[in-house]
Amino acid sequence: MKRITILGSTGSIGTQAIEICDKHGIRIAALAAYSNTELLAKQAKQHNVKTVCIYCEQKRDELQTLVGSDVRVLTGMEGLKEIAAMQDVDIMLNSVVGMVGLVPTLTAIEHGTDIALANKETLVAGGKLVINSAKKNGVNIYPVDSEHSAIFQCLQGNKREQLKGIILTASGGPFYKKTKKDLENVGVEQALAHPNWSMGRIITIDSATLMNKGLEFIEAIWLFDLRPDQIEIVVQRESVVHSAVEYMDNSVIAQMGVPDMKIPIQYALLYPERVDCPTKHLSLADYGTLSFDRPDYDTFDCLSACIKAITIGGTKPAIVNGANEVAVAAFLEGKIKFLAIGELVTKALENVKEKDITCVEDVLDADKEAREYVRKLIDERDN
Ligand code: MG
Numbered sequence: 417m418k419r420i421t422i423l424g425s426t427g428s429i430g431t432q433a434i435e436i437c438d439k440h441g442i443r444i445a446a447l448a449a450y451s452n453t454e455l456l457a458k459q460a461k462q463h464n465v466k467t468v469c470i471y472c473e474q475k476r477d478e479l480q481t482l483v484g485s486d487v488r489v490l491t492g493m494e495g496l497k498e499i500a501a502m503q504d505v506d507i508m509l510n511s512v513v514g515m516v517g518l519v520p521t522l523t524a525i526e527h528g529t530d531i532a533l534a535n536k537e538t539l540v541a542g543g544k545l546v547i548n549s550a551k552k553n554g555v556n557i558y559p560v561d562s563e564h565s566a567i568f569q570c571l572q573g574n575k576r577e578q579l580k581g582i583i584l585t586a587s588g589g590p591f592y593k594k595t596k597k598d599l600e601n602v603g604v605e606q607a608l609a610h611p612n613w614s615m616g617r618i619i620t621i622d623s624a625t626l627m628n629k630g631l632e633f634i635e636a637i638w639l640f641d642l643r644p645d646q647i648e649i650v651v652q653r654e655s656v657v658h659s660a661v662e663y664m665d666n667s668v669i670a671q672m673g674v675p676d677m678k679i680p681i682q683y684a685l686l687y688p689e690r691v692d693c694p695t696k697h698l699s700l701a702d703y704g705t706l707s708f709d710r711p712d713y714d715t716f717d718c719l720s721a722c723i724k725a726i727t728i729g730g731t732k733p734a735i736v737n738g739a740n741e742v743a744v745a746a747f748l749e750g751k752i753k754f755l756a757i758g759e760l761v762t763k764a765l766e767n768v769k770e771k772d773i774t775c776v777e778d779v780l781d782a783d784k785e786a787r788e789y790v791r792k793l794i795d796e797r798d799n
Pocket of ligand 1: 561562563632
């Protein structure tokens with residue numbers, strides 16, 4: 417029986433992963449959540465989990481009361497690291513949101529635990545460190561992101577050296593075909609209305625700005641050892657073609673399915689097995705038409721910023737990511753307008769200086785500097 421730990425268990429990916437674990441008899445060794453003590457306690461009870469972590473330290477006592485005294489309650493980054501370092505665990509699902517995910521991923525890799533990766537920032541900011549360490553420790557990283565799972569699936573059974581490039585699909589988000597002028601006054605609710613996928617709030621905003629696709633572009637470079645010019649981004653409005661790969665003979669192989677994260681989650685957890693999955697059958701005839709288009713790089717400047725960042729390299733991807741996290745939080749709080757997210761990310765890309773990455777502190781410092789830079793710009797706007 418496989419044993420798993422789940423970081424981010426109360427989120428959209430975490431709850432769906434638990435459903436997959438239930439269905440296929442995967443044992444849960446530990447669970448971690450950001451602040452949702454009630455759901456975390458319920459999950460721990462239902463699955464007889466004896467180690468839990470709540471990231472918000474002030475929620476510790478509340479959680480301990482809910483789970484009872486025979487469950488060990490950890491907190492903060494130290495708690496996440498302790499779970500990541502647990503022995504006799506086959507795979508750790510990292511589905512936390514944001515830069516917080518980087519250090520636990522590195523810790524698990526150092527302890528020889530395979531990773532099911534749903535935390536983009538792990539590779540966006542720390543790609544070089546993570547991939548090098550995974551190689552050194554013989555650890556597998558299984559992508560959970562639907563696009564990267566699709567690419568990973570399309571690579572099975574073919575020769576990696578015969579790969580020409582990949583086609584990374586994007587839904588286009590709620591603001592497909594809109595101009596900057598149309599987007600001047602869009603509110604939080606409009607930005608949160610994604611046409612195809614049901615996800616957490618931050619990733620949904622990232623999908624509206626296409627930052628999410630930019631982060632996925634960077635993620636793909638590290639996961640599949642690609643150059644930026646080997647990736648073509650294509651808008652696939654229905655989110656049925658989850659991405660594709662092209663081989664030297666110009667043959668393109670795509671992976672398709674209904675837009676449901678349970679398929680990529682299950683593939684990552686059970687790889688290489690393909691068994692019954694609690695999701696709908698894809699009926700192509702019901703769709704009738706699938707549409708493809710080019711992305712609008714001018715309107716969606718976050719996407720352009722990410723591509724520039726990984727082309728420059730070093731800590732630039734960590735800088736655009738840190739800048740975006742602060743800008744999205746400010747947008748959700750009603751402090752800045754929607755278009756300001758792209759402006760702030762672009763300014764951080766241009767003005768926060770990058771350096772080479774030699775250790776994790778380089779990444780964390782760049783992230784901190786970018787956050788401070790954007791916070792300062794936002795404060796200046798307020799005054
Ligand atoms: Mg995705």
